[in-house]
Amino acid sequence: SQQGEEDPQALSIQEGENATMNCSYKTSINNLQWYRQNSGRGLVHLILIRSNEREKHSGRLRVTLDTSKKSSSLLITASRAADTASYFCATDQAGTALIFGKGTTLSVSS
Amino acid sequence: NAGVMQNPRHLVRRRGQEARLRCSPMKGHSHVYWYRQLPEEGLKFMVYLQKENIIDESGMPKERFSAEFPKEGPSILRIQQVVRGDSAAYFCASSPDLQETQYFGPGTRLLVL
Numbered sequence: 080s081q082q083g084e085e086d087p088q089a090l091s092i093q094e095g096e097n098a099t100m101n102c103s104y105k106t107s108i109n110n111l112q113w114y115r116q117n118s119g120r121g122l123v124h125l126i127l128i129r130s131n132e133r134e135k136h137s138g139r140l141r142v143t144l145d146t147s148k149k150s151s152s153l154l155i156t157a158s159r160a161a162d163t164a165s166y167f168c169a170t171d172q173a174g175t176a177l178i179f180g181k182g183t184t185l186s187v188s189s
Numbered sequence: 190n191a192g193v194m195q196n197p198r199h200l201v202r203r204r205g206q207e208a209r210l211r212c213s214p215m216k217g218h219s220h221v222y223w224y225r226q227l228p229e230e231g232l233k234f235m236v237y238l239q240k241e242n243i244i245d246e247s248g249m250p251k252e253r254f255s256a257e258f259p260k261e262g263p264s265i266l267r268i269q270q271v272v273r274g275d276s277a278a279y280f281c282a283s284s285p286d287l288q289e290t291q292y293f294g295p296g297t298r299l300l301v302l
Contacts, residue, residue, distance in 0.1 A: 109288050110288060112290065112291070114293070119298075120295065120296075121280060121293050121294055121295040121296050122232070122280065122282075122293040123293075124290055124291070124292060124293070127289075127290050167231055167232070169232075171288060175222075175234075175237045175244060175245045175287070176222070176234035176237060176245065176247070176248065177222070177224075177232070177234065177282075177291060178234070179224075179231035179232040179233070180231050181229075181230060181231045182231055
C-alpha cells in the first residue's frame, strides 16, 4: 500500500498565486522528501526534512512536517508557469526504500 | 559533478527478449536504488544495493528480475523474458549514505511490444 498520499491529486492556479500540496503517511519515518517531476522526465529533489525538524525553506519553497499528525505540506510561493509539474512526497521507513505517493499534478497558467 | 547517469534512455524489446538497464551513480555515492514507475503512478521501490551487495530486494519480482552493482562499473537491472507488463519507466537513484537524499537519474523508458 502507498505510504504517502498527496492531496489534492490535481491543482490548477494562476501565475503569482501560491500552491499548497499536502502529504499524509502512515508509519514512523526518519525523513520525508519532496520531488518534482516534469512530464516524461526524471525526478528532481526539492527538499529533505528530517523527523526532528518542523519547517524548512528553500527559495520559494516551504515545507512543514507534523509528525504527530503524520503529515507534511509543500508551499510554493509566487508560482510560475515553469513550476508546472507533478510533485511527490517520499518517506523512508527503514532507511533504504523511499515510499512514494501518487503525486499532485500542478498546472500554473500565465 | 555529473548526476546519476542511466542508459539507455529508451529501450524497445519484443516479448521474450532480455532488457539490460544501466545506472552510474553520482561520484562518491556507494548506495544505489532502483524504482519502477507505471503510467500515472508514483515510483515503486524495487531493490537497494551497495557495492557488490544486494541489501534489500523486497520490491523486486522473484522471477525474471535481477540486479547487480559490481565493484567496477555501473549497476545493472536485468529483466529476462520481458512481458508487456514490464513496460514502464525505470529510475535509478544514488545516495552517499543511508537516510540521505536520493538523487535520481533521468530514467529508462522500457517498451515491450
